Amino acid sequence: MKVSYLSLSEHRCTIQFYGCNFRCKACFAPNNGTYTEITPERLAARLKQFDVEEVMLAGGEPTLYKEELLAFIKLCGTKTILSTNGFLLDSEFIRGMEDASLDEVHIDLKAYSPEVHERYTGHSNQRVLNAIKLLNASELSFEVITVFIPDIIDNDEIERIAKFLAGIDDNIKYRIIRYVPVGRVSRRPTEEEIKGAVSIAKEYLSNVISSLDVRIHPLKSIRLRV
Numbered sequence: 001m002k003v004s005y006l007s008l009s010e011h012r013c014t015i016q017f018y019g020c021n022f023r024c025k026a027c028f029a030p031n032n033g034t035y036t037e038i039t040p041e042r043l044a045a046r047l048k049q050f051d052v053e054e055v056m057l058a059g060g061e062p063t064l065y066k067e068e069l070l071a072f073i074k075l076c077g078t079k080t081i082l083s084t085n086g087f088l089l090d091s092e093f094i095r096g097m098e099d100a101s102l103d104e105v106h107i108d109l110k111a112y113s114p115e116v117h118e119r120y121t122g123h124s125n126q127r128v129l130n131a132i133k134l135l136n137a138s139e140l141s142f143e144v145i146t147v148f149i150p151d152i153i154d155n156d157e158i159e160r161i162a163k164f165l166a167g168i169d170d171n172i173k174y175r176i177i178r179y180v181p182v183g184r185v186s187r188r189p190t191e192e193e194i195k196g197a198v199s200i201a202k203e204y205l206s207n208v209i210s211s212l213d214v215r216i217h218p219l220k221s222i223r224l225r226v
């Protein structure tokens with residue numbers, strides 16, 4: 001499997017897998033041909049050199065490397081979270097993650113409206129919507145995440161997503177992330193806009209938070225080669 005780099009903070013090591021099947025307009029992941037090819041065994045051994053409480057599998061898109069990813073999760077021995085765009089999550093892979101005792105899945109639902117999702121990512125969201133239903137029926141703990149991007153994915157889309165999730169289970173965890181500008185795609189949303197989006201989602205869901213409440217990414221981290 002291909003890994004761009006490791007990001008190490010006080011409690012967490014994030015593994016940034018290389019490559020992605022989406023082409024999001026505001027992608028932050030490096031796509032410059034720089035990566036290390038590594039086996040699950042070697043990656044697990046490298047991780048053991050750090051004293052961290054949890055490992056985040058991120059990217060890029062980690063599920064491009066399904067079999068190796070499952071092998072790594074089994075070897076890891078530390079709380080492990082998968083961050084994914086959800087497109088490649090099917091029943092078989094979800095069963096594999098259950099067997100590997102993955103601790104948590106963070107699945108992005110970038111937009112509910114098919115045309116908005118396609119315009120933003122280059123792909124249909126049908127498989128992502130289905131993956132959320134499969135996760136809800138599985139034993140895995142998961143949360144759904146949307147990045148609030150002014151004028152692209154904002155209140156209307158948040159409301160559609162919240163309605164969709166509530167139609168599955170109104171206890172699904174939902175997190176709204178404040179967009180950090182990449183290129184000139186959009187501007188940084190205000191705190192008031194994020195709070196407004198959270199209020200809208202809370203009309204449908206009982207478990208909504210935002211990046212104003214809890215940070216996913218640490219303030220300080222160091223980048224290491226694998």
Ligand code: SF4
Nearest residue numbers: 020022024027060085
């Ligand atoms: S899913 Fe993530 S890594 Fe992939 S293109 Fe979109 S923002 Fe980039």
